[in-house]
Amino acid sequence: MTATLEATDLRKQFAIGRPAIDGVSFAVPAGEIVVLLGPSGCGKTTTLRCVAGLEHPTGGEIAIGGKVVSQPERGILVPPRARDLGMVFQSYAVWPHMTVRQNVVYPLKHRKISRTDASKKVDEVLALVGLSEYADRSVVALSGGQMQRVALARSMVYRPQLLLLDEPLSNLDAKLRLRLRDDLRVILKQTGMTALYVTHDQAEAVVLGDRIGVMRDGKLLQIGSPDEIYNRPADLFVANFTGATNELAGTLIARNGQFGTVDFGGGRCGEAALLQQLNPGDKVRIALRPENIAIGRQDGANSYTAGIVDRRYQGTQTVYDIDLFGHRLEALELGTAARHAIGVETPVCLPREACWAYRDQGPLSYD
Ligand SMILES: Nc1ncnc2c1ncn2[C@@H]1O[C@H](COP(=O)(O)OP(=O)(O)O)[C@@H](O)[C@H]1O
Ligand SMILES: [Mg+2]
Numbered sequence: 632m633t634a635t636l637e638a639t640d641l642r643k644q645f646a647i648g649r650p651a652i653d654g655v656s657f658a659v660p661a662g663e664i665v666v667l668l669g670p671s672g673c674g675k676t677t678t679l680r681c682v683a684g685l686e687h688p689t690g691g692e693i694a695i696g697g698k699v700v701s702q703p704e705r706g707i708l709v710p711p712r713a714r715d716l717g718m719v720f721q722s723y724a725v726w727p728h729m730t731v732r733q734n735v736v737y738p739l740k741h742r743k744i745s746r747t748d749a750s751k752k753v754d755e756v757l758a759l760v761g762l763s764e765y766a767d768r769s770v771v772a773l774s775g776g777q778m779q780r781v782a783l784a785r786s787m788v789y790r791p792q793l794l795l796l797d798e799p800l801s802n803l804d805a806k807l808r809l810r811l812r813d814d815l816r817v818i819l820k821q822t823g824m825t826a827l828y829v830t831h832d833q834a835e836a837v838v839l840g841d842r843i844g845v846m847r848d849g850k851l852l853q854i855g856s857p858d859e860i861y862n863r864p865a866d867l868f869v870a871n872f873t874g875a876t877n878e879l880a881g882t883l884i885a886r887n888g889q890f891g892t893v894d895f896g897g898g899r900c901g902e903a904a905l906l907q908q909l910n911p912g913d914k915v916r917i918a919l920r921p922e923n924i925a926i927g928r929q930d931g932a933n934s935y936t937a938g939i940v941d942r943r944y945q946g947t948q949t950v951y952d953i954d955l956f957g958h959r960l961e962a963l964e965l966g967t968a969a970r971h972a973i974g975v976e977t978p979v980c981l982p983r984e985a986c987w988a989y990r991d992q993g994p995l996s997y998d
Contacts, residue, residue: 633825634696634792635661636682642690643677643849651677652688653849659793659825664816665854667829668836669846670872675829678846679795682827683718684711696792716793717786721801723778725770725785731757732766735784742789756784759818776807783815787822794819796828800835812838833873837861845869863906867989870918877924877960879917880991883909890983893917899956902932902983907990914991923985924962926951926971926978933981944969953979 680686700709844854853865864870949969
């Protein structure tokens with residue numbers, strides 16, 4: 632049976648330092664994949680380990696399938712074994728002296744399952760992860776990606792009610808990582824399992840997650856569909872971490888429904904979408920994706936002239952550093968031709984719906 636996971640006001644304070652998790656609440660509905668995304672040290676692993684019961688939270692509540700498994704205030708702490716969950720880690724946690732089949736059947740040995748049933752379950756799960764032909768090979772003869780498939784099969788073979796995955800693709804080389812990333816979503820969706828997946832890789836989060844929660848410094852900043860996270864980031868950090876890496880500072884001088892006019896100084900103004908409650912006079916920062924800057928054309932609001940400072944040709948796209956009235960921005964041009972030369976002045980357009988205004992709380996820092 633697949634189950635709902637609910638974390639409410641979860642807290643973890645280690646003996647030293649600031650809280651590793653600081654009031655995190657989220658739910659993973661049965662059968663959904665929720666990805667917690669954030670930079671190293673933001674509390675992803677600690678959250679996952681609290682759900683697993685490997686770490687003892689200092690506050691809040693965790694419920695799996697409607698049953699409270701952790702609530703320090705009332706002294707409730709269900710041990711990991713009794714939580715009925717599967718885990719996959721970054722390192723390939725497979726037993727090297729065993730074959731693929733022996734690794735995968737292992738968790739069934741501690742459960743009352745007949746040999747025939749066990750064998751059937753192993754065959755099914757190996758087919759699911761694409762390892763049927765490798766069943767009788769030693770795991771040491773496998774590639775990293777295949778070993779991680781073994782670990783995945785072993786965590787799923789007893790059909791736990793919840794699967795926890797902690798950066799399972801980070802140790803794989805780029806090509807295998809992309810392949811397993813895409814397969815993983817198909818596999819998880821085929822089983823209909825509830826999954827909590829943590830990663831620092833935004834591309835992984837988008838491909839895998841039904842919903843993505845963005846974390847920073849032990850806090851969950853926003854949780855929503857990939858579309859919401861990508862197109863309506865709640866704050867500058869979420870915008871920046873998911874790829875809107877350009878920033879322009881200014882002052883909001885007028886509001887016009889969902890948009891506002893921003894004064895960038897030096898007589899330059901522009902229009903921006905207001906994703907937070909902002910008022911005229913507020914200092915703002917605009918976040919903008921490199922791929923949303925149109926180079927070489929002017930088209931309605933926010934049309935300017937920019938200088939091309941540098942360009943990096945990457946084969947299927949070109950990244951330009953442009954100078955826009957004294958601000959350095961990055962712009963991306965798709966296609967195999969780099970059409971703009973360094974040193975040239977060129978028209979650019981920053982579509983106003985792609986310019987997101989947030990309250991200015993100083994420059995972003997990642998520590
Ligand atoms: N056992 C521990 N003792 C003390 N501090 C810890 C321990 N484990 C993690 N931390 C701290 O908690 C914070 C969150 O760590 P972690 O959950 O591992 O982050 P992430 O997985 O997002 O990289 C970090 O500041 C880390 O140093
Ligand atoms: Mg971690």
